Amino acid sequence: MRKLIVAVGGSLVLAAPLAHADIVGVGASVSYWDSETSGQAASGNDVVDMENDLNLDSDSTTNATLYFEHPVPLLPNVRLNLTAIEQSGRGRLSSGYGPIVVGSDVTSDLDLQQIDLTLYYEVLDNWVNLDLGLTARDLSSELTIKQAQLGGVVVDKTEVDVIIPMGYAAARFDLPLTGLSVGGEINAIGYGGDSIYDVNAYGQYEISLLQLQLGYRQMSVDYEDGDDKLDIDIDGPFISAGLTF
Template sequence: MKTLKSALVVSALFTMPVAQADVLGFGASIGYWDSDLSGKAAKGGDRVNVENDLDLSNNNEVNLSAYLEHPVPLLPNVRLSYLRIDQSGRGELGTGFDGIPVGATVDSSLDWRQTDLTLYYEVLDNWINLDLGLTARDLDAELKVSDRAGLYNSETKIDAVVPMAYAAGRFDLPLTGVSVGINGNVVSYGGDSVYDYDIYGQYNYAGVQLRAGYREMAVDYEDGDERLDIDVGGPFASVGFSF
């Protein structure tokens, strides 16, 4: 895996002024994502369109997240999140792919799992909130394609740990429980790139958080002669709690 030179980012995070939580805090949420998938997969010199050739397009995903914030100086706060995309489709190849001839009717499946570990600091913590940190994303994605007769089978697999910059901002409307915000992870290096962001509105009442917005994720990653260039986007809603 290519190496990301992030020493300057790490140095900046450890030298910037940070706001510490006054007490120990914990939160968790579960979200429903109505996502639309597009993009391409490549193996060797062959490419296939996952939407038009494989008919992998719309899907509904469930994602989980949890965070822990604490008042200990210098130690970062911790956030964990998990997402799984599980799709299947039947299409017709407009071009040959990994030995499967052009025009073949194929069954395909995409199993995409990612787990994020984020270490971050609260830079601002009042009615304007700003968190900055680093994310390690464990990405495991596998695309399987086979013709209906069972004569040809193809597997394209990406397995990597991707370091990313993390930022989250939120603006709270005082005394209303209403807020708007944006979360994002991004990295680009060596021809590979990943970005993942969501924009949302939120209502908080007695520690219960109702959130709705739009999320988009794009991954362009090459592992040997295998490559996934995938975009996933759509509206989402989540419910969570914090204390």
């Protein structure tokens, strides 16, 4: 089920930017995230442990970013980000889950995809760089658990599908004359007992148009969609390569 969370009783107001790009800038990057998942999924009153019961391992993780910056005051810069995670595992349930009985040997697949549209301003743009803005995140996650038995396969699915606004902040500190910098960014929101945050920290080396990053990323999803709920953490190191123009 698709939901749109809107925070009532408060709003984020961004002041006019204190800094802006002198020329039009475009950048793109791709990264590999060696992620691991922990936590729980729930369907009604049934709960399954992602590590101990399902033994999920990462099959593939894709992350791609594209951004556009411009010198026009008042208009925000634009950033798009795609994260796609596929994990699978074989395990044994320590409790019943939907139609699957306790003690069953199961196979499972976790497919999680999120698309971020971020509008942001450059607040600082020198050796200290600071961006502030808002992100609209389209988060889609499906956990499929299968039990093979005589006569067929028993399947249970837990799904979360939501579009959610999040606060965005990114900072970078350049080491002059070296091409080296350190930084981090965060998207986060907490509302009505649900919370989602996505944070990373990295070191970067830049030479000519090429940017190389090595860092660590952690994403936490605590969200209930009808009878289905995810309370999971996904984290691990990442490596990234990008071009700026």
